[in-house]
Every structure is written in C-alpha cells, then in structure tokens.
Amino acid sequence: MCLAVPMKLIEVSGESGVAESGGVTVPVALQLLDNPKEGDYVIVHAGFAIQTIDTEEAQERLKLFAEMAEMAEDNDD
Amino acid sequence: MTTDACGLKTSEKVDLLSRKIREDCARLGPVTLMEVCGTHTMAIHRHGIHSLLPQNVRLISGPGCPVCVMPTQFMDEAIELARRPDVVVTTFGDMMRVPGSHSTLDAERASGANVRLVYSALDSLSVAEESPESQVVFLAVGFETTAPTVAATVLEAKRRGIDNFAILPGNRLVPPALRALLDDDDVRVDGFMLPGHVSVIIGSDVYGFVATEYHVPSAIAGFDPEDIMMAISSLVEMLAAGRAEVANCYRRVVRADGNIKARQAMDDVFETSDGGWRGLGDMPGSALVPREKYKDCDARARFDLSEVRAAPDPPGCLCGSVLRGIVTPPECPLFAKRCVPESPIGPCMVSSEGTCAAYYKYRQRDDA
Amino acid sequence: MTPDDRKIRLGHGSGGKLTRALVNEVFVDRLSNPMLAELDDSAKLESGGGRLAFTTDGFVVTPYIFPGGDIGKLSVCGTVNDLAVAGAEPKYLSYSLIIEEGFSLADLERIVDSTASACEEAGVKIVTGDTKVVARGNADGIFVTTAGVGVLPDNLSLGVRTIQPGDVVLINGGIGEHAVSVLLARNEFQVAAEVLSDCAPLNSLTCAVLKAGQQVRFMRDATRGGLATVLAEIAIGADVAIEIDEDSVPIRPEVRSVCDLLGFDPLYLANEGKLVVIVAQDGAEQVLSAMRATKYGAESAIIGRVIGKPQGKVLLRTEAGGTRVIDMLVADQLPRIC
Numbered sequence: 001m002c003l004a005v006p007m008k009l010i011e012v013s014g015e016s017g018v019a020e021s022g023g024v025t026v027p028v029a030l031q032l033l034d035n036p037k038e039g040d041y042v043i044v045h046a047g048f049a050i051q052t053i054d055t056e057e058a059q060e061r062l063k064l065f066a067e068m069a070e071m072a073e074d075n076d077d
Numbered sequence: 078m079t080t081d082a083c084g085l086k087t088s089e090k091v092d093l094l095s096r097k098i099r100e101d102c103a104r105l106g107p108v109t110l111m112e113v114c115g116t117h118t119m120a121i122h123r124h125g126i127h128s129l130l131p132q133n134v135r136l137i138s139g140p141g142c143p144v145c146v147m148p149t150q151f152m153d154e155a156i157e158l159a160r161r162p163d164v165v166v167t168t169f170g171d172m173m174r175v176p177g178s179h180s181t182l183d184a185e186r187a188s189g190a191n192v193r194l195v196y197s198a199l200d201s202l203s204v205a206e207e208s209p210e211s212q213v214v215f216l217a218v219g220f221e222t223t224a225p226t227v228a229a230t231v232l233e234a235k236r237r238g239i240d241n242f243a244i245l246p247g248n249r250l251v252p253p254a255l256r257a258l259l260d261d262d263d264v265r266v267d268g269f270m271l272p273g274h275v276s277v278i279i280g281s282d283v284y285g286f287v288a289t290e291y292h293v294p295s296a297i298a299g300f301d302p303e304d305i306m307m308a309i310s311s312l313v314e315m316l317a318a319g320r321a322e323v324a325n326c327y328r329r330v331v332r333a334d335g336n337i338k339a340r341q342a343m344d345d346v347f348e349t350s351d352g353g354w355r356g357l358g359d360m361p362g363s364a365l366v367p368r369e370k371y372k373d374c375d376a377r378a379r380f381d382l383s384e385v386r387a388a389p390d391p392p393g394c395l396c397g398s399v400l401r402g403i404v405t406p407p408e409c410p411l412f413a414k415r416c417v418p419e420s421p422i423g424p425c426m427v428s429s430e431g432t433c434a435a436y437y438k439y440r441q442r443d444d445a
Numbered sequence: 446m447t448p449d450d451r452k453i454r455l456g457h458g459s460g461g462k463l464t465r466a467l468v469n470e471v472f473v474d475r476l477s478n479p480m481l482a483e484l485d486d487s488a489k490l491e492s493g494g495g496r497l498a499f500t501t502d503g504f505v506v507t508p509y510i511f512p513g514g515d516i517g518k519l520s521v522c523g524t525v526n527d528l529a530v531a532g533a534e535p536k537y538l539s540y541s542l543i544i545e546e547g548f549s550l551a552d553l554e555r556i557v558d559s560t561a562s563a564c565e566e567a568g569v570k571i572v573t574g575d576t577k578v579v580a581r582g583n584a585d586g587i588f589v590t591t592a593g594v595g596v597l598p599d600n601l602s603l604g605v606r607t608i609q610p611g612d613v614v615l616i617n618g619g620i621g622e623h624a625v626s627v628l629l630a631r632n633e634f635q636v637a638a639e640v641l642s643d644c645a646p647l648n649s650l651t652c653a654v655l656k657a658g659q660q661v662r663f664m665r666d667a668t669r670g671g672l673a674t675v676l677a678e679i680a681i682g683a684d685v686a687i688e689i690d691e692d693s694v695p696i697r698p699e700v701r702s703v704c705d706l707l708g709f710d711p712l713y714l715a716n717e718g719k720l721v722v723i724v725a726q727d728g729a730e731q732v733l734s735a736m737r738a739t740k741y742g743a744e745s746a747i748i749g750r751v752i753g754k755p756q757g758k759v760l761l762r763t764e765a766g767g768t769r770v771i772d773m774l775v776a777d778q779l780p781r782i783c
Binding site for chain 3: 086087088091092095122123124125126127128129169170171173174194196200302303306437438
C-alpha cells in the first residue's frame with residue numbers, strides 16, 4: 001500500500017498546497033508534515049504529502065553509486 | 078532514460094548492484110527473501126528484477142497487499158452499503174474489482190449503485206458537502222502509509238462540521254503481520270524486504286524485534302529499481318556475513334522515528350483492534366478502528382451491518398498460502414486455469430498487484 | 446455577451462422542416478462538397494475499378510470536447526487511420542450522429558467545424574450522413590458513427606504474416622497522450638497538466654512510410670489498449686516474439702508523471718495518433734527518416750525488434766536492464782494508491 005511519488009512543493013498555504021512533478025500539478029494536503037515550505041521536495045501519497053525528502057541523503061546515495069562505479073572500473077582494469 | 082547527477086543510467090546503477098549481489102551470493106546456498114508490500118510486488122515485476130538476480134535467490138511475496146488481505150466480509154459490507162439509496166460509497170480504485178461473496182463494487186456501480194472513485198480520502202468530504210441528503214461512506218483500506226490520511230480526513234470532517242460522512246474501517250498494521258509470519262513454522266524466509274512508505278510513517282526503529290528476537294535480516298526498501306536492488310544487496314550481504322540487522326536503504330525519506338505528526342493523527346483517531354486477514358485469519362491488534370470519541374464516524378456504528386455474512390472462501394483457492402509465501406501461484410490448482418485476471422477467484426488475482434496477477438502478467442509462462 | 450443557449454430539440458430529429466434546417470445550416474455548409482449537398486439517400490461513388498478498403502467505427506468519448514480535439518476530429522481521424530494503416534487511400538466517409546435532446550447547438554457547430562477541418566487535412570469527403578435526436582438521458586450528449594471507404598493500390602504487400610525475426614519496430618511519437626488528456630479533462634482527480642490529445646489523421650504519415658520504398662511488413666495504429674495491446678496482437682497474429690526497449694519508447698514527462706501519480710502503466714493507455722510500423726531490418730533507417738520528415742512523425746523512434754521466440758509474446762527490456770512479459774489489456778486501468 002505504498003504508491004507515493006516524489007514532487008516539489010510549489011505553493012503552501014496553511015494546511016494545503018500544490019505539488020509539481022514533470023509539469024503535472026496536484027493539490028496536496030499538508031497536515032501530516034511539520035513546517036512545510038515552498039521549494040521542499042516531498043513524497044505524495046493519495047493526495048497527502050507524507051514526508052519531506054532529505055536531499056543530503058539523496059546526494060549520499062548518488063555518491064555511493066559513483067564510488068561503486070569507480071571501484072568496478074578499477075576491478076575491470 | 079534518466080541519468081542523474083552521478084552520471085549513471087538506471088541500468089548501469091542496477092548492474093553495479095547486480096554484480097555485488099552475485100559476488101555475495103557465491104558464498105551462499107539457496108536464499109529466500111520475502112517482500113511485504115504489494116507496491117514492491119508490482120515494482121519488482123514491472124522492472125524485471127527477477128531476471129537480474131542469481132539463480133539461488135528466490136524473491137517471494139508476502140501479505141503486503143491491503144486489497145488482497147481484506148476479508149470477503151469487508152467487501153460484502155461495502156456492497157451492502159452501496160446498495161442503499163441514501164448512501165454514496167467512496168473508494169480508491171484498487172477496491173472496485175475485489176470479489177465479495179456474490180458481487181463487486183464495479184458490478185454494483187453498473188447496476189446503479191452510487192459508488193465514486195477518489196484519489197484522496199479527503200475527496201470524500203467534497204462529495205459529502207455536495208450531497209447533504211446522502212450519507213458518504215469511505216472505504217478505509219491500506220496500511221500505515223494510508224491510515225494517517227484517513228485519520229486526517231476524519232479530523233477534517235469534524236473541523237468542517239460534516240456530519241454525513243463515515244468510514245468503513247479496514248486499515249491494517251504491518252508489524253503484527255511480520256510477527257505472525259516470523260512465528261509461523263511453515264514460513265521459511267531468510268530475509269525481509271520491508272515496505273518503504275509504511276516505514277516513512279512508522280520509522281525504522283520499530284522493526285528492531287525482527288533482528289533482536291528472531292535474528293532475521295531485514296532491509297527497508299524504496300521503489301525505484303536501484304532502491305530495490307540496494308535492499309536485496311544489503312540482505313544478501315548480511316546473510317553472507319551472518320549478521321541480522323535492520324538496514325535502512327531508503328534513508329532519504331525513512332527516519333528512525335518515522336513521521337511523528339502522522340502517527341499522532343492516527344493515534345488520536347484510531348485504536349487497535351483484532352482484524353481478519355484473508356489467509357492469515359484473525360490477528361490481534363492488527364486492525365485500526367475509530368476510538369470511542371469518533372465512533373459516530375464508524376459506518377459499522379452508524380449502519381446496521383449485522384446481517385452481512387461472508388460466504389466461505391472459494392474451494393481450491395490457495396490465496397492464504399500464497400500470501401504466506403508457502404506456495405507460488407503456479408502451484409495453486411486454479412491458477413491460470415479457472416482463476417485468471419479476466420475472471421479472478423481470489424484477491425491475489427483480482428488486485429493488479431496481487432501475487433498471482435503480477436505473476437500472470439509479467440513472468441514468462443514457460444519459466445517457473 | 447449573452448451566453449449561447451441554443452439547444453437541440455427532439456424536433457430536430459423528426460425528419461421534417463427542423464431537421465432539414467439543421468442539416469443545411471449546420472452540416473452542409475461546413476462539410477461542403479457537391480455529393481453531400483445533393484442530400485440523396487445514398488451517395489454514388491467512383492471506385493476507379495480497384496479494390497476497396499471499408500471500415501466502420503463508433504465514437505462515444507466523454508467529455509466530447511477535450512484538450513487537443515473533440516468527438517468530431519476524433520471520428521474523422523479514427524476512420525481515416527483504420528483505412529490508412531491498411532495501405533488504402535481514404536476517400537469517402539459517412540457520418541451519423543445520435544444527439545441527446547438539450548445538447549448545445551454551439552457545441553454541435555464546433556464539433557462539425559472540427560470535423561470539416563479534419564476532413565480537409567486528411568483529404569476525405571463526408572458524402573452521406575444522418576442525424577437522430579433522442580430524449581434527454583438516452584444518450585451521453587452525442588454519439589458518432591462513421592464508415593469509411595478507401596482505395597487500395599494494386600501491389601500491396603502488407604500483412605501480419607509477412608513479419609519475420611529480424612524486422613524492426615517503430616513508432617511515430619509519445620504514448621498515452623490521448624488517454625491522459627481525456628482523463629484530465631474529466632477533472633475527477635484534480636490533477637492538472639498541459640497534455641493535448643495526439644488525435645491526428647495519419648494518412649500522410651502512412652503514405653510517407655510506404656513511399657520510402659522499403660519492405661514495410663505491417664502498420665497499425667495504437668488506439669484503445671495502448672501500444673502494449675497492439676504489439677501483443679501483432680505477436681500473436683504473426684506467431685513471433687517482439688522485444689521492446691523501454692528506454693526507447695517516447696513518452697512526454699507530463700504523461701509519465703500522471704501515470705506515476707495515479708498508478709497507470711503508459712503502455713496500456715489509449716492513443717489516437719500513434720502508428721506502429723514493422724519494417725525489414727535493412728529498410729529501418731530510411732523509414733525512420735521518412736517518418737521524421739512528416740508533420741506527425743517528428744519524434745519517431747525505433748523501439749524494438751522482432752525475434753523468434755517465445756512465440757506470441759511481447760518482451761520488455763526494462764530501464765533497469767531486466768526483462769518482463771507484456772500482456773494484452775484485460776480491463777481498463779483504474780487509478781490505484783497501492
């Protein structure tokens with residue numbers, strides 16, 4: 001029971017807002033988040049934003065892949 | 078085709094993990110991993126993950142599909158409500174084709190019952206405001222990902238003074254189901270892939286018992302192919318090293334303590350209760366029902382549904398065993414013969430993400 | 446400006462003066478051609494002695510006006526395309542309307558205007574028609590039924606059985622646009638995006654494909670059931686397997702996002718302007734260039750190939766590098782949250 005999509009909050013007004021991804025916008029309910037702000041990246045499930053995306057962790061993940069790729073190249077050589 | 082800031086395509090990242098999995102698997106015998114989330118079942122089949130794993134890794138689907146686990150009784154109650162001329166039933170699309178004892182919501186709608194699809198539970202409140210002469214009943218299904226949105230909707234209804242709204246409670250909880258699987262001697266699983274978005278709400282700490290009490294490795298996984306492969310890699314790595322921990326492979330949205338605000342809303346509106354799970358029977362403390370102060374929002378209190386009695390499970394249907402990962406779909410005598418997506422018998426085939434439906438759609442029928 | 450509240454009345458369908466006035470004012474003027482203007486019970490056509498292609502179709506789309514088109518444009522394009530993919534030159538259409546009492550006359554005029562434009566672009570004529578009006582509640586606004594006649598060239602060699610392993614699969618652009626534009630126009634889910642239906646007459650495209658002088662095996666437009674269903678039908682009809690590369694299938698970001706949000710698989714979403722072409726391997730690049738030079742083919746792409754086994758199956762090489770089987774659509778997809 002888990003279909004949720006990463007989107008960007010482009011409008012916040014109290015407990016409702018608008019989220020956007022790939023040119024598509026949806027109204028989102030924000031009452032399940034602490035202090036959401038315009039510009040935050042969130043995941044959206046059934047019309048609610050259920051968590052903000054930790055962009056640092058997202059970056060860490062990318063770095064991990066980059067490292068793995070380097071190691072794989074070294075091993076192949 | 079997407080590349081991101083690390084300059085790698087999806088297939089390249091997946092390939093890196095695939096190689097690592099293979100290396101770790103070389104040190105292991107046959108391994109059975111269970112994923113406990115219907116959305117994982119879909120994502121795994123959609124991306125062809127099975128075809129990327131070494132032969133000794135078996136990936137099976139557990140009872141993580143909230144459509145699959147709803148007892149026939151629940152569908153019969155929903156249909157009973159839908160047939161009432163003064164009731165509008167609102168529901169997520171997932172439930173429309175789930176079989177009750179004799180009918181489906183889709184069939185009822187075709188016969189004139191007032192059934193409306195919604196994308197968000199909150200949409201039910203707009204329906205209630207537009208139709209003050211009707212009672213709107215929302216079918217509250219889903220695990221902890223969805224339960225907070227239902228709770229928020231009940232609270233919003235109160236705030237806006239909307240009286241003609243109720244829910245048919247059907248939300249279920251994952252940790253009790255995990256415990257039941259771990260306690261079940263028929264279920265032999267070496268590691269669990271944990272549901273990423275349920276975990277967003279409940280956090281990673283709550284799964285500690287899987288490691289400390291049962292010594293089984295588990296990994297919280299997201300839904301991209303890279304996320305799924307990362308979790309599998311982590312599980313296989315733990316198995317190869319003889320470690321049992323809870324690995325959080327979805328750190329960008331899963332925190333140790335989850336989403337506290339969401340859990341507070343759930344806690345305010347709901348209390349736990351015993352609930353029936355198709356195939357697993359009654360599980361204590363695994364269902365959510367409205368607390369006393371919100372009882373007027375419970376459709377079972379508002380309407381008399383005591384006459385609704387579900388028919389017994391169809392003969393031969395092995396959904397229960399499929400949901401516990403004990404048999405694979407082809408081992409069910411009805412699979413692909415009497416039970417097909419066009420005319421499903423049990424929910425495992427009805428739900429587009431049910432184990433049997435996913436297997437039927439996505440696996441090449443000549444591989445087992 | 447006063448709102449246009451002219452409505453269709455039951456009398457408009459009774460066959461008398463009101464009907465005649467409606468037909469002349471709304472239809473004949475807009476669809477002007479000498480054959481229609483005669484308003485004979487039957488149109489008399491020149492066949493040129495060749496073989497004919499003949500098709501019929503019904504159109505019930507709701508809403509009947511959507512971003513990128515309306516039921517008028519849709520009905521012409523759908524009929525033209527069925528003829529074009531068979532290799533025929535579309536020539537004549539029949540046009541039958543069933544209209545619900547109370548339908549807006551302004552909307553009807555708009556629909557017929559679209560119909561006329563589509564006919565002009567496709568180079569076809571509506572030569573015979575009919576109008577009926579039913580009581581309120583007995584039709585969903587407006588239903589359109591067409592039939593179309595086209596002329597087949599003498600030396601046509603298209604056929605699903607000519608398809609063989611090694612052949613290449615092409616498509617002329619992004620999938621799922623019609624389905625998403627109609628879904629958003631229904632406004633049931635408050636999802637907003639700028640997606641236009643891809644509804645288009647494809648005969649200029651099919652003409653270019655055939656003129657490229659290569660061994661074109663087969664063409665089909667991917668309508669209801671989406672690209673997946675067309676490919677599954679072809680694989681079964683030709684008794685071959687088809688392998689598609691997910692990375693190569695064109696899809697607009699907006700369509701992808703709507704699918705992600707509502708849980709749809711774009712491979713199964715309806716299109717109204719997408720052509721699937723199967724061509725022998727050594728002609729693929731030329732056909733691709735020919736397609737890209739046309740109005741509706743600018744985003745054409747090679748998306749896969751025909752292989753020997755497993756017969757009757759369509760395989761998808763996923764963006765993750767895995768493989769899965771694509772089946773035909775069973776029933777319309779419903780939005781899901783799971």
